Amino acid sequence: MTRVLVAGVGDITLTDDGFGVEVVRRLHGLPEGVEVVDFGLRARDLAFQLLDGYTALVLVDAISRGAKPGTLSALEHDLSSGDPVAPSLGAGHQIDPDTVLNMIVELAAAFGERPPGRVVVVACEAASFDEAIGLSPPVAAAVDSAVAAVRDIATQLVEGRHRVPGHSR
Template sequence: MDQIKSNPIVLLGVGNILLTDEGFGVHVVNQLREDYVFNPPITILDGGTMGMELLTYMRGMKKLLLVDAINGGDTPGTVYEFPHEEMNSYFTEAISVHEVGMQDILRIRALQEDPLEDAVVIGVEPESLELGLTLSDSTQAVVAEVKERVLAVLSNWHIIASPVSEQEE
């Protein structure tokens, strides 16, 4: 657990998996955790609907990659990507479809530690926020694209993602 608490790179999926597309970020990061081995290791966190408890997992964090459902007003299934310099607009416009309080969490973290070196938000426009455990067709259709974007960001951060299937050979 101490290694998790001090890892410099955090891949965080947030959302409520009980509300169809709101759980998009959690579904994506859990798939990445199952399908890949990352070197050097990163923290992959199912943030669910945690609030301030997330601070525990952000100690020592230098880079944050957040995957979320994003209410940007486009057609369902639209993929969004906000680099570090655009992240503040993501939080200040409150387009996250749930109330995780990420802006407050990052502000508190910034008071406790040095500023983040880099941060990226990747997400998708939800089709449904109804009660249900599976993603809608329009968001399920872009899961592979979002995973590729996540892997590209991690690659830019010098993280090598190897498929688990290659590890078993």
């Protein structure tokens, strides 16, 4: 059976870095085989949990690539080779998605395991990573669309019919 982990990551005390946490907080009613977890700042815990036989990961986080704040992106990575992930999602905050993905690859290798082959990062362009609780207006406005996108992607992954997104919304 396909097992999909939907992981929200981010720091709710750094404005838009709380995006992933807010998206997974609102996710409900997903099909059997999909587990949703708010990892917050615990990226290492996420890496360890993935050693429990998940076949796919949907990682939800904020990014900083210079796009208009609130822009959603869905990018797929294949971690099955065990090669490091090349920077593609932009930095700007404590632990960006590329760092999380590389931590997963390194931990899997250290334990002689394979990371999940299918990884889709659903990300939102942040307006701010300043110290404050609460999302900026453009990022808050993108949350419902992100919830729908994550629900669709996770459902497709668990049903084995997911296509590579490679687009921005």
